[in-house]
Amino acid sequence: MTQRQKPTVYITRKLPDIVETRMRELFDAELNIDDTPRSHDELAAAMAHADVLVPTVTDRIDAGLIEQAGPRLKLIASFSNGVDNIDVDAAARRGITVTNTPAVLTEDTADMTLALILAVPRRLVEGAAILADRRHDWAGWSPNWMLGRRISGKRIGIVGMGRIGTAVARRAKAFGLSIHYHNRHRVSAETEASLEATYWDSLDQMLARVDFVSVNCPSTPATYHLLSARRLQLMQPTSYLVNTARGGIVDETALIKCLREGRIAGAGLDVYENEPAINPKLVKLASEGKVVLLPHMGSATLESRVDMGEKVIINIRTFFDGHRPPDRVLPGRN
Incomplete structure (x- = not known):
């Protein structure tokens, strides 16, 4: 040339x-x-x-x-x-x-991650669907209607504290969440101090102690099914998993089993193992309000x-x- x-x-x-x-x-x-x-x-x-x-x-x-x-x-x-x-x-x-x-993509993906952290426990998609579905006639507010779970005061465990994970942590802290993280390398002392973050060198130990798990690590051979069946079962039955990274990091079959059996409370997913195909079992769980599914739109601005x-x-x-x-x-x- x-x-x-x-x-x-x-x-x-x-x-x-x-x-x-x-x-x-x-x-x-x-x-x-x-x-x-x-x-x-x-x-x-x-x-x-x-x-x-x-x-x-x-x-x-x-x-x-x-x-x-x-x-x-x-x-x-x-x-x-x-x-x-x-x-x-x-x-x-x-x-x-x-x-x-x-x-x-850092800020946009972090925004979407926090949106899912809010949407799943507060049942936002379920609530919106009730008003949009003309088959349902909303009778108005009542004390026990559409009860979800508060996020303030809970612990979030961030898997992968890179640029996006750190941006998620900043947002989560502003919403009153206590920051925990697992990473290949510990972040700087200044970053830890500003986020009041707790580092776990053991992913297993962190998973058992947090209320939200946010997957923000890159997809590599080493992170394939990092959230395996065994690790998913370490999570608390009242905890939630959010994945805006890559589908293959989470064992999707095992996640479906955990959701179906009530081993974890819910999940918010923007990525899937076999995109663009979505497991029909996930779609069914979404219809039951146990998972919020988005079409890989975390960075879509x-x-x-x-x-x-x-x-x-x-x-x-x-x-x-x-x-x-x-x-x-x-x-x-x-």
Whole structure:
């Protein structure tokens, strides 16, 4: 490629108009106008001719696809915070750089996490459904109507005290929750002091002592089913689980069993093991008011999507200017 040529950038899903417009200005950008998910064969064809692939979290870029990539493909600039859908090691072996879009989803995801922490014990979705369903005639307020559980004064256990986990902790503290956390590494003394947070090096011990469990760790081989059947059974029967990270971190089958048997009081989920498929048993539990289900919308604000697009653009431009992209993902760290 000569200096004046624009890199060919293949974008797998429709992005905000402002992002796509800027990409068309800067690159030879191939857009997905109708937002149809690309098949394995379509991705392979794109990777055979493009200089840059811009996938999203729903695109599985495995070793097989990477091995079929053409010699021009030098950058996979993922439009996502995590890269668990990309075989970074296989990309490195082919000399392909991988980037992501970190640190732009923190506040939105933390907001949604707290929304679920409020929605589940206070039965917000159940209450809203009663008024929306014309088959029910609401008789008005009464002392025992739609009783939930107070969150102030309770303990929250945060699994993964990174950027999002810390943002969740700040919000939870403002709502009167006592902060507990489990992390690979202890956070700074200043952060602990400001949050009045209690660190647990044993996840098992923390799970048995808190009223809410918020899953905020990244998805890696080490965190697959971190919340296993055994660990879920350590939770108190009055406790709640909220997951806005990745579905595979929680053993979904075991969670369904715990909810069905009343081993935990409820759950709020924005992510699932087999997205976009949702286990019918979870849907049934939702209809019974035992779980609140959201369609992976934790980071779904226009602002976050534009911020993500800007990071993708910066990573591409930096790479083709001959510099190291600011959000490069190194092999073995995803």
